[in-house]
Amino acid sequence: MIIYCDGSLIQGSDSAICIVIDRRKPKIITLNKKRPIFQLEYLAIIYAFESAKPTSTIFSDEKNIVLGLNKRFGDKKNYIFYAKALDLMDEKKLKLVWVSREKNLAGKHLEKRVKEIHKYFEDQREYVNKQKRKRFKK
Numbered sequence: 001m002i003i004y005c006d007g008s009l010i011q012g013s014d015s016a017i018c019i020v021i022d023r024r025k026p027k028i029i030t031l032n033k034k035r036p037i038f039q040l041e042y043l044a045i046i047y048a049f050e051s052a053k054p055t056s057t058i059f060s061d062e063k064n065i066v067l068g069l070n071k072r073f074g075d076k077k078n079y080i081f082y083a084k085a086l087d088l089m090d091e092k093k094l095k096l097v098w099v100s101r102e103k104n105l106a107g108k109h110l111e112k113r114v115k116e117i118h119k120y121f122e123d124q125r126e127y128v129n130k131q132k133r134k135r136f137k138k
Contacts, residue, residue, distance in 0.1 A: 001056035004099070005048035006106040007040025010114055017044040018106040018113075019051060026109040027051075041065055042081035044106070045096070049088035056092070059099040061107055066098040 004020040015035050018028045029047070031040075041062040048058045060066050068075055068082065069089060075082040089096060101107055 001053045002059070003048045003052055003056060004059045004104050004106040005044040006061060006104055006110050007037065007042075007044040008107075008110045008114055009034065009037060009040070015040050016110060016113065017047055018110045019044065019048045020105040020109060021051060023105065026106060028109065028113055038062075038065070038078060039081060042078055042085060045069075046081065046085050046088065049085060049092065049094055052092060052094055054092045055094070057095045057097060059097050059104060061099055061101045061104040063098050066096050069096055 002022055005018065007015065007017045009015050010030065014030055014032060016028055016030045017040055018026050020026045031043075035043075041060065042065060045058065045060055045062075045065060048060075052058060065075075065085075067073065069085055072086070088094070
């Protein structure tokens, strides 16, 4: 099993994580809370680990987290996330591999989703501004 994962901030106060399992349809989870990007990356990796079968390979574009988990460097600032990911990685004998942003399938899906959401908010803003201009012209 091969899984790609990524986390991203979204317009306003939301954030999202995404996994793509065996190049199939992406699973995107929107979180109703803005989180630091590093935590989102950890959450995406943990979600991928939880979804993985033993001995699967997980790809992430967050080089520092991949290196930290593979080399067992502790992460004091995000220790709870680090410990959870490390436990799952060891328990299932998972392989975590760094992949460039351009090759991360989950990142591509999240980027597309974020653009759609930004466009929606821009369209809504434009609509509201048009309505205001109409009212004040009368």
